[in-house]
Amino acid sequence: MLSRKFPGGSLKFLAAKSPRNLRRHTAKVLLLDEIDGYEVGQEGDPIALAEMRTLTYRDRKIIAGSTPIFDFGPATRLFDKSDKRIFEVPCPSCDELSEIRWADIKWDEGKPETAHWVCPSNGCVIPENHKAEMVADGRWRATAPEVAGHAGFRINALVSPHFNARWGKLVAEFLEAKKSPETLQTFTNLVLGEPWKTETDDLDEHELFGRREPFGLKAIPAEVMFLTMGVDCQDDRLELVIMGHAKSDIYVLDHRVFYGPIDGESVWQDLDSLLRERWQHPGGGAIGIDSAAIDSGDGGHTDIVNAFTRTRFGRRVVSIKGLGGFSRPFLKRSGTKGQLLWLVGADAVKSQLFNRISRN
Numbered sequence: 001m002l003s004r005k006f007p008g009g010s011l012k013f014l015a016a017k018s019p020r021n022l023r024r025h026t027a028k029v030l031l032l033d034e035i036d037g038y039e040v041g042q043e044g045d046p047i048a049l050a051e052m053r054t055l056t057y058r059d060r061k062i063i064a065g066s067t068p069i070f071d072f073g074p075a076t077r078l079f080d081k082s083d084k085r086i087f088e089v090p091c092p093s094c095d096e097l098s099e100i101r102w103a104d105i106k107w108d109e110g111k112p113e114t115a116h117w118v119c120p121s122n123g124c125v126i127p128e129n130h131k132a133e134m135v136a137d138g139r140w141r142a143t144a145p146e147v148a149g150h151a152g153f154r155i156n157a158l159v160s161p162h163f164n165a166r167w168g169k170l171v172a173e174f175l176e177a178k179k180s181p182e183t184l185q186t187f188t189n190l191v192l193g194e195p196w197k198t199e200t201d202d203l204d205e206h207e208l209f210g211r212r213e214p215f216g217l218k219a220i221p222a223e224v225m226f227l228t229m230g231v232d233c234q235d236d237r238l239e240l241v242i243m244g245h246a247k248s249d250i251y252v253l254d255h256r257v258f259y260g261p262i263d264g265e266s267v268w269q270d271l272d273s274l275l276r277e278r279w280q281h282p283g284g285g286a287i288g289i290d291s292a293a294i295d296s297g298d299g300g301h302t303d304i305v306n307a308f309t310r311t312r313f314g315r316r317v318v319s320i321k322g323l324g325g326f327s328r329p330f331l332k333r334s335g336t337k338g339q340l341l342w343l344v345g346a347d348a349v350k351s352q353l354f355n356r357i358s359r360n
């Protein structure tokens, strides 16, 4: 199933989930499918690791494709670096070439079956029965022709000849999908072939840096009601963040690194004493860390982390594990019996975090 030899070559299928597998292979032609679904793990970015396997070939070819999921995802990034080809069709009325975009599909309110295309050049009204001939006469145009050696193509379902992709049907699907952000995102990704936009396009690190405010554990904002801690585990250290939660805001109050081998005692003793520490609250009295989440997901640290959290469960110190995919809940207890593990919908959390940063 996973490997075929034929005269002049061979074909291998590998799962991007275990990039470790990639090391044993080299390939002249590399095809990567659904790259926005790849997860960057402990071993690194599966796309970069796969590309490394083609290095020895002068005449290598790398083809990556995906439904774009997020606007900062690999599919969008690769397309933005390419010569950015779009598929244009001639307007049957004025003959101008344009890409069929969703914004130019119009319909009478409540009547998806009236869907038609309005040619962006001259406003010609084009009913769907012209689609087949328009698409047959269509052609690819590079919008960044100065880029050499990296072709990129984008296309959406509006040019699809399939019966179930007729404009009226897609409009009906859209009217249903826009009832919730999740279904609208699916429609945007799968039908329009566009990444879901979080409003962070112009957020850059310098701007973010400039927006810092002087608070911390020694100056806890008065509106903070409780503190939580998140811990990331690496072979040689623990990295942790302490956050203060107010009614609507979350403050990053501290970031610390405890160096030492993760299978040694000292980093865990340091962590335990920090978990017992208390800080002055401007409202009077002192507060400590109410709850802590420790990543047990990667790098074979699971047992060590669980040994620490198991005996501190009563103090709300828990093991977590991040999972990709937008449809996951932020936090959900693992279904496995006897396991004190919480699963974190990492992509969903990140996208909400980005939304928060851009909104404030």
Ligand SMILES: [Zn+2]
Binding pocket: 091, 092, 093, 094, 095, 096, 119, 121, 122, 123, 124
């Ligand atoms: Zn026209």
